[in-house]
Amino acid sequence: MFTQKQVTALHWIRTHIADFGGDPTLVTIQGEAQTIKALLRVEKAWGLFIGAILHGTQGSPGQIAYSSPEENYQAYGKKLVEATACHEKSKEDVLACLREVPLTDILKVSDGSKSRYASLQSRLY
Numbered sequence: 001m002f003t004q005k006q007v008t009a010l011h012w013i014r015t016h017i018a019d020f021g022g023d024p025t026l027v028t029i030q031g032e033a034q035t036i037k038a039l040l041r042v043e044k045a046w047g048l049f050i051g052a053i054l055h056g057t058q059g060s061p062g063q064i065a066y067s068s069p070e071e072n073y074q075a076y077g078k079k080l081v082e083a084t085a086c087h088e089k090s091k092e093d094v095l096a097c098l099r100e101v102p103l104t105d106i107l108k109v110s111d112g113s114k115s116r117y118a119s120l121q122s123r124l125y
Contacts, residue, residue, distance in 0.1 A: 003038055003039060003042050003045075006035075006039055006045070007039075007042060007044045007045050007048070010027070010029070010045060010048035010049060011048065013027055013048075014027065014048055025050070026050060027048065027049040027050060028049060028050065028051040028052065028053065029049045029051075029052050029053070030052065030053035030054075030055065031052075031053075031054075031055060032054075032055050032056050033054040033055065033056050034056075036052045036054055040052075079109060080098070080106065080109050081094055081098070083105075083109040084097070084098065084101050084105065084109075085097070086098050086101065
């Protein structure tokens with residue numbers, strides 16, 4: 001049922017995207033890798049988009065490897081938690097604590113802050 005709603009949405013986009021200045025032949029979708037893979041199996045969705053941006057994957061585009069939430073935390077989140085006072089909080093309170101950390105502080109800790117987030121940082125300062 002969920003996939004059918006996605007197909008219906010893609011049909012709507014295909015029909016109306018030109019009204020918003022878009023090109024119906026250049027639709028790219030994005031989402032969790034498993035969701036995109038499920039959509040690729042639906043024949044009714046074929047031809048409604050030309051590309052996909054996958055979230056939750058690692059490795060090269062031809063090789064999709066999935067990481068567990070724990071692996072993602074070890075690779076990305078642990079550094080952020082340890083760089084803030086949030087490391088002093090209980091496991092249950094860490095997320096609420098991180099929500100209070102200023103974005104500029106998060107960007108300073110982020111691995112890609114000098115490239116990926118440079119334009120965002122320049123707007124914040």
